[in-house]
Amino acid sequence: MQYDIAAIIQGYAQGYFLMADDDHGLGWYGSRDRTLIPLDQRFRYPKSLQRVLNQERFTVAINRDFPAVVAGCANRETTWISDELKEIYFLLHKTGFAHSFETWQGDELAGGILGIVIGGAFIGESMFYRIPEGSKVAMVKLVERLRQKQFVLFDAQMMNPHLERFGAYGIGDEEYQTLLQNALQRRCSLV
Numbered sequence: 001m002q003y004d005i006a007a008i009i010q011g012y013a014q015g016y017f018l019m020a021d022d023d024h025g026l027g028w029y030g031s032r033d034r035t036l037i038p039l040d041q042r043f044r045y046p047k048s049l050q051r052v053l054n055q056e057r058f059t060v061a062i063n064r065d066f067p068a069v070v071a072g073c074a075n076r077e078t079t080w081i082s083d084e085l086k087e088i089y090f091l092l093h094k095t096g097f098a099h100s101f102e103t104w105q106g107d108e109l110a111g112g113i114l115g116i117v118i119g120g121a122f123i124g125e126s127m128f129y130r131i132p133e134g135s136k137v138a139m140v141k142l143v144e145r146l147r148q149k150q151f152v153l154f155d156a157q158m159m160n161p162h163l164e165r166f167g168a169y170g171i172g173d174e175e176y177q178t179l180l181q182n183a184l185q186r187r188c189s190l191v
Contacts, residue, residue: 031173060141069102100114103138110130121183
């Protein structure tokens with residue numbers, strides 16, 4: 001199947017995101033409330049995680065095993081990442097838009113975050129872990145990387161208790177659109 005990468009990126013640039021429904025059909029979704037991971041002093045994490053970070057058990061990589069991160073994110077009982085969406089992620093990866101931010105323990109993939117980069121926006125699609133703390137360390141290291149590369153926005157799309165522990169907060173669509181348009185004016189690179 002042929003996909004129009006420019007049209008897909010345009011959809012994300014307007015604040016929509018792709019998800020497969022129960023019948024594995026693909027659709028564009030929007031939300032009146034968006035969840036952001038703060039890139040400023042509001043970002044926080046549990047003290048127990050600081051101990052893990054200090055132990056340096058994990059190393060970080062970008063795009064070392066993109067297919068494994070996509071597979072890890074899709075590997076759950078109920079997934080919105082269909083085979084068709086995986087194909088789109090691979091195309092977005094080939095064209096430089098989709099990235100995997102990974103944690104490794106030796107030669108074993110510990111966890112990762114799948115995201116799409118457009119301008120100064122990192123749109124987090126999903127995350128997973130195979131080794132406890134793997135995705136949490138990825139989150140902390142990714143925020144450090146986004147700050148260093150002067151990103152404006154880390155969009156986590158939807159709130160959950162896991163994200164709340166990192167200081168994630170919700171904003172309305174109007175505020176989100178303003179931030180997103182601001183982020184799109186930047187030229188940032190994750191790698």
